[in-house]
Amino acid sequence: MQTQHAMFFKPLQLTSLIAIITVALTSLTACGGSSGGAATSTATTSTTTATTTTTTPATAATVASALTLNLTSLSNYAAPTLPAYYDAAVTALDNTPAGNVVNNKTATLGRVLFYDKNLSFNNTVSCASCHQATAGFSDPARFSTGFAGGTFTTAHSMRLGNIRYYRPGSMFWDKRTASVELQVSQPIQNAIEMGFDATHGGIAALLPKLQAIGYYQELFTFAFGDANVTEARIQNALAQFERSMVSVNSAWDTGFASVFNPALPDQGRSLPVPGLTAQEDRGRALFMGGPGVGVGCAGCHVPPTFSLGANSLSNGLDAGETRIFKSPSLKSVAVSGAFMHDGRFSTLDQVVEFYNSGVQAGPALDPRLVAPGGAPRALNLTVADKAALVAFLKTLTDTTLATDAKFLTPFKP
């Protein structure tokens, strides 16, 4: 934990021991944070390989009997149709490593792993339990129930849409994990989430368990050429499935596509967006506009992906905050049930009121949220403008990501 968090201190030049202790005590524990001894594996690239390949199958179920997949006609994960405004500047953000480019076979395996409760110690939760399609691949609850039931994560689950458009080194709310691939092992090893922590044998105990399942023997062979289940293969397959969750369908997308103009300095982002109501478009103007025009949300939550810009610091939720947080893409934010890393807000009205009047001073506060005199910025928005911002955020709800069958469970009922 110390070494992982040390990287947050350097840019801020923190010297206060009290601050460091505070960080250690309040660090997030979900998805492999600080529980047990599992967290130390975050920064390593080493992976575990199953020690046996001859276990008697725990379940003989094969692809045909357990799953709705048709392996001769795969869904398209590798080459989604992207709008013109997903241009070179957006592509430059793509965190796909050269060694794990999305292909339909491996992403299909990733889909199965994502929905498989066998990934938890007692077969009670899958990734999808906490990352539900209808909630933008997040959890409608503020905190998620772990494998043991009755114990909960200490952070709110994160939406997964557009996760590929983040710079490396920014997985989890506090950016503690380097890549989508390395992130995969964290919830599996987490003592609250999926339970393969050190006391339950770690990932090494999961590998022979999956190795024994008939459909994985088929699917690992299909994706990788042989049936060996390794941690690296699980990481790669799940990362491919997650990276294929690109969000390009929303009321804002449809309208913006018709005014996008690469010849304009702002590509048309300041233009009215056809199809939005007057209130939604007023919210759009506020969100997109910089000082004097709007309230600068887009400077951090950057369109068209609405992922958080790599240069964003924290947004001042708590006075004296030293940690730098990320935000998941704001696409589909309105279908989330709770907002911010600890899910402290339950409505978007509360979120907007926070930016309007609640930003707190602290070492990690982004300068864009500091007023010229040095105090945290207040917006003093009218009631109508606050409502307009909320209305605009709702236009970012993706209309297909939650219903596209290729992202839904492949398991037969």
Ligand code: HEC
């Ligand atoms: C018990 C609930 C739970 C389970 C199960 C779970 N997650 Fe999560 N997930 C969370 C929470 C909570 C966070 C935020 C944790 C944090 O930042 O400390 C999170 C964060 C993430 C992130 C980081 C997103 C970002 O933008 O940085 C990814 C990716 C992710 N989970 C993928 C997965 C995958 C893949 C699985 C299955 C192997 C999984 N999760 C299983 C609750 C869960």
Ligand code: HEC
């Ligand atoms: C300085 C960069 C910055 C600016 C400007 C900014 N935000 Fe944020 N925003 C963040 C960060 C960082 C988070 C995550 C904070 C956390 O959970 O600790 C966040 C979180 C959010 C969330 C919650 C996301 C979730 O998944 O829970 C919403 C909604 C949001 N911001 C909307 C806005 C709006 C609307 C504006 C303009 C009024 C705005 N933001 C301006 C950085 C910024």
